[in-house]
Amino acid sequence: MPRTFRSGFISIVGRPNVGKSTLLNHLVGEKLAGVSRKPQTTRHVIRGIVSRPEGQAVFLDTPGFHEPHDRLGDWMMGEIGKALEGSDLIYWVVFPEPPDTLDQELAGKFQKGAIPLFLLINQVDRVVKPKRPPLLEAWRKLHPFREVLSISAVHGENLSVLVEKTFQALPENPAYFDDGILTDQNERTIVGEIIREKVFRFTGEEVPYSSAVEIEEFKEKSAGLVVIKAAVVVEKDSQKVILIGKGGAKIKQIGQAARLEIERFLGKKVFLELWVKTLKNWKKDPEALKRLGYGG
Numbered sequence: 001m002p003r004t005f006r007s008g009f010i011s012i013v014g015r016p017n018v019g020k021s022t023l024l025n026h027l028v029g030e031k032l033a034g035v036s037r038k039p040q041t042t043r044h045v046i047r048g049i050v051s052r053p054e055g056q057a058v059f060l061d062t063p064g065f066h067e068p069h070d071r072l073g074d075w076m077m078g079e080i081g082k083a084l085e086g087s088d089l090i091y092w093v094v095f096p097e098p099p100d101t102l103d104q105e106l107a108g109k110f111q112k113g114a115i116p117l118f119l120l121i122n123q124v125d126r127v128v129k130p131k132r133p134p135l136l137e138a139w140r141k142l143h144p145f146r147e148v149l150s151i152s153a154v155h156g157e158n159l160s161v162l163v164e165k166t167f168q169a170l171p172e173n174p175a176y177f178d179d180g181i182l183t184d185q186n187e188r189t190i191v192g193e194i195i196r197e198k199v200f201r202f203t204g205e206e207v208p209y210s211s212a213v214e215i216e217e218f219k220e221k222s223a224g225l226v227v228i229k230a231a232v233v234v235e236k237d238s239q240k241v242i243l244i245g246k247g248g249a250k251i252k253q254i255g256q257a258a259r260l261e262i263e264r265f266l267g268k269k270v271f272l273e274l275w276v277k278t279l280k281n282w283k284k285d286p287e288a289l290k291r292l293g294y295g296g
C-alpha cells in the first residue's frame with residue numbers, strides 16, 4: 001500500500017520578538033526571514049517550504065500581534081488574518097513565561113477545534129530545567145491545544161519532535177510545490193528584506209519603523225555578477241540624516257552587511273548601490289504602501 005502523503009499550510013503567529021522568524025529559518029534550514037532584537041521586524045508573510053518523502057509543510061511566518069497605529073499596521077494585522085484563514089495548522093509561539101491576561105484573551109479567539117493549534121513555548125534555553133514542567137502545565141490549562149511543546153528556535157531544541165508532530169497533524173494532500181523549492185518568494189522580495197533587516201539592526205529609535213526598501217534595479221550584468229540599486233525610504237529628513245550617518249558611514253555599514261548576505265543568498269557577486277530618500281507619511285499613503293510591497 002502506498003504511504004499516505006500529507007501536506008498543508010502552517011501559520012506561525014505570536015507576539016513581536018518572540019522568535020517566529022528564527023523558527024521559520026531553522027525549520028527550512030535557510031535564512032529566509034529577517035531576524036532582529038527589535039519587535040515588528042517582520043512585515044510580510046514569508047513562506048518557507050519543507051519537503052520530505054512523507055509530506056510537505058508550507059510554513060507562513062507572520063508579523064507579530066500588535067495594535068495597529070497606521071495603515072501599515074492595519075495591513076500587517078490583515079496579513080495575519082489572511083494567513084490564519086488558509087491554515088491547516090497554527091503554531092502559536094510564546095515567551096517562556098506563564099500566560100497573562102492578553103494571552104487568555106487571545107486563547108479565546110482561537111475557536112476550539114476549528115484548526116489544530118500547537119502552543120510552542122520558545123526560548124526555553126533561558127529557563128532552567130526544573131522550571132519547565134510547571135510552565136508547560138500552566139499553558140496546557142489555558143486551552144485544549146493539540147500539542148504543547150517547549151522549544152528553542154535558536155538552538156534547535158525539540159524541533160525534530162515538532163516536525164514529526166506537524167506532519168502527523170497535516171491533512172492528506174498532494175504536494176503544493178516541487179521538491180527542492182524552499183520558498184515561493186521571489187529573489188527581489190528577499191533581497192529587499194535582507195536590506196531592511198540590516199536597517200533594523202544598525203539603526204535605533206524610530207528609524208527602523210519609519211523605513212522601507214524599494215528595489216529599483218535588479219540586473220544580472222554578466223555570469224556571476226548582479227547589480228542591485230535600492231532606495232531606503234524614510235518618513236522625515238531628520239531620519240534621512242541619521243540613516244546616512246557621518247560622512248555616509250551608517251548607510252555604508254548597512255550596505256556592506258546586506259551585500260555579504262545577498263551574495264550568500266544568490267550565490268553570486270553583488271554590486272549594491274543604496275541611497276536614502278524621504279517620502280513623507282508613506283505609512284499612511286495607500287499608493288506608496290502598494291509600491292513598497294504593503295498593498296493589495
Ligand SMILES: Nc1nc2c(ncn2[C@@H]2O[C@H](COP(=O)(O)OP(=O)(O)OP(=O)(O)O)[C@@H](O)[C@H]2O)c(=O)[nH]1
Nearest residue numbers: 017018019020021022036039040041042064153154
Ligand atoms: N535565547 C533565545 N533567543 C531567541 C530564540 N528565538 C529567537 N530568539 C531571539 O529573539 C529575537 C527576536 O527573534 P525574531 O525571530 O526576529 O522574532 P519574531 O517573532 O520574528 O519578531 P517580529 O518579526 O518582530 O514579530 C532575536 O534576537 C532572536 O535571536 C530562542 O530560542 N532563544
Ligand SMILES: [Mg+2]
Nearest residue numbers: 020021041042
Ligand atoms: Mg519576524
